[in-house]
Amino acid sequence: MNVQTMAQRAYAENATSTRTNRATEYDLFARVTHRIKAAAEAGPKAYPQLVEALYDNRRLWTTLAVDVADPSNKLPQELRAQIFYLSEFVQLHTGKVLARKARLAPLLEVNAAIMRGLSGRGNTR
Known part of the structure; x- marks a missing residue:
């Protein structure tokens, strides 16, 4: 391994460790949402990729639901309930x-709304 590679690796590790929880959550939502969109736009031949991306989206939402159901979670109770409800909606x-039997758009809209909230932009509509 050369010096440049070592420097890049050290910088990448340091940059990752200084990320906030919100930034990490935003990145997870952005990645899975992009994968869902890309698979949907690619058409029927990308159906396996769509299923995989939707599975990962469900896992992300399940993780959020478990987190907000924890009594030690410090988010306001009303926000925790809203996130839990959205998780149930995403699952169904x-x-x-x-x-x-349903369109993909509502899932993308929910994820986009969460990303707006995580980025601090709120609802711009």
């Missing part, structure tokens, strides 16, 4: 999307 709606 994803099943409908996979059964081809």
